Amino acid sequence: MIELDQVSKRFNEGQPNEVLALRDVNLQLPLGEISVLEGPSGSGKTTLLTLIGCVARPSEGRIRLGGELVSNLPELHLAELRRRRFGIVFQRFNLIAGLSALDNVMLPAYPLGLPHRRLVERAREVMAQLSVGHRAEARVELLSGGEMQRVAIARALINDPEVLIADEPTANLDGRLAGQFLEIVAALKAQGRTLVIASHDPRIIEAPTVDRVVRMADGAVQGVRRC
Template sequence: MIKIENVSKNFGEGEKLFQALRSIDLEVEEGECVILSGISGSGKSTLLSLMAALDRPSGGKIVVEGELVSKLPDLHASAYRAKTIGVVFQHFNLIESLSVEENVIVPLINSGLDIPTIHKMAEQSMQRASILHKSSQDVSSLSGGEKQRCAIARALVHDPKVILCDEPTANLDRENSLKFIETIQELHEAGKTIVVATHDPLFETLPFESRVVHMEDGVIGSISE
């Protein structure tokens, strides 16, 4: 599903050059759950952003479902994300002044689908993320856990094959972190390909099959099943 070959990512130049990623090789099978583990600055979030085509590598290539995404122009990168990728961000990236349903609908605005279909897809996604009961409520009034479920519903609304999560429990307490892991387990059992970048130790011993890829200083240190 995801193939990463000799990927590097640099920021700055000359004396200010910073190598965020160095010679990364990694394959993620369809339906697999992979945890990118490491402290802040290890390169895991940078690698996740490259998989989502939110940024481009300085070298190497990334292929997702047979498509070379590492050099996509912005317009095609947006289309790729709309078709294949669902992203759950650390800080949720929700529009606080809109309702839950309105936030969930955002990825479908340019889909060309009719309004009844869009609302049906949003309802199904909110149901799956256990946030349907808050559909008409403004996001600004939600708790952290509820905002996370709204973000999950938005990521799932177009039924993507790949779910990418960047530090998804960083702003959650333990109870809501465990609820998030339950949601990830449900998505995994539904056949989704999942990659999570996190330093949360809760992801080191998940109650379902997963693979932990340890990162340090922009390289892969070890991989554990």
């Protein structure tokens, strides 16, 4: 279970431009399921994903992952936890132009210190599973939208994470690619992974493979719908 207990997040704390981006969020997301955070722009979806993914820490409240308290870990431990247990597909994918698809996929694995040859093998394997292995040597800026999406997912999976986080993954994709994304997500769930996806795309929210929709507004959870 991913558990959030009275979690709040402030930006620019104590300054005139302080923002309360999340307020008193209580939430339980079972491992092995697909949860979608739904809500208008500015409702706090991305902020909540960064807290769940251990990219940032809450200003108040506690977060537990599989019973372990993660919200008060020192930065070094948090970074380690993030690398080993979470994969993140960023909004607009955040691929690094000028590098090959393969190099992009390998990036999050460098700090783990695998032998280079083993790392290349692993990256090629994950890319092949996502049907983008044939594009390994291509520079990412030359890939199609669907290929970029798969490379971004491969990069998120390189360290074999338990939890995959995706932020508005279909925002810029046509219907066919959104469908492909959902197929990939269903396959990852079948492997036992947990998925947390921020989206206001009805193609995602209404997908049969989704287990739970968390409705957000103005930094607060309005309700949770089991699907």
